[in-house]
Amino acid sequence: MPTVTKKDLIDRIADQTGQKRVVVKSTVQKFLDEVILELGKGNRLEFRDFGVFELRERQPRVAQNPKTLEPVEVPAKKVVKFKVGRRMQQSLDDDESTDDAKAQVERIRVRRPS
Amino acid sequence: MPTVTKKDLIDRIADQTGQKRVVVKSTVQKFLDEVILELGKGNRLEFRDFGVFELRERQPRVAQNPKTLEPVEVPAKKVVKFKVGRRMQQSLDDDESTDDAKAQVERIRVRRPS
Numbered sequence: 411m412p413t414v415t416k417k418d419l420i421d422r423i424a425d426q427t428g429q430k431r432v433v434v435k436s437t438v439q440k441f442l443d444e445v446i447l448e449l450g451k452g453n454r455l456e457f458r459d460f461g462v463f464e465l466r467e468r469q470p471r472v473a474q475n476p477k478t479l480e481p482v483e484v485p486a487k488k489v490v491k492f493k494v495g496r497r498m499q500q501s502l503d504d505d506e507s508t509d510d511a512k513a514q515v516e517r518i519r520v521r522r523p524s
Numbered sequence: 525m526p527t528v529t530k531k532d533l534i535d536r537i538a539d540q541t542g543q544k545r546v547v548v549k550s551t552v553q554k555f556l557d558e559v560i561l562e563l564g565k566g567n568r569l570e571f572r573d574f575g576v577f578e579l580r581e582r583q584p585r586v587a588q589n590p591k592t593l594e595p596v597e598v599p600a601k602k603v604v605k606f607k608v609g610r611r612m613q614q615s616l617d618d619d620e621s622t623d624d625a626k627a628q629v630e631r632i633r634v635r636r637p638s
Contacts, residue, residue, distance in 0.1 A: 460559070
């Protein structure tokens, strides 16, 4: 899968807008830094059409060492969750070759029969 | 959890850099649009320190309707996966009050004993 970097996008935006690369770079970097900063404060970021970033804290818990069966304290952990926004999902779905199949098939969430 | 929007960050970046709001807004919007575009093409985006966006395709599969036990075709689905970059994870971990406990406790991934 080809990888696109920050630099690729900065170059492209500079070309499209006629802004100086260094200005675009600074804006993009500040934007990404602010996302990190806000998540660090425990805030949620919602970018309309794009998606939502939020921090989930996995609770600490006592688990069991499967070999010794001793209780093991598993500490809390911070995890970033990204949820795709509506426009992005639509845009991805539009590219999908399986659209027709999708429309015809009813989705059913399958649980184990109890 | 307080929510921060695109507008909040655009205002902040404009204040910090002295750039016009409309210019910052255009750059940020183009940046987010490019991410959507590239994911749509099936490309992976890697922003150093920040994280990686990539598309995963959930394979189509045949499941079972739990009530009727009929086979049900579940179509492929495109899903965006975000993986946090090193610096962001470090920055989040630095804020963590449980750092000391974390360092002392060995993490063990617990599986069900077979």
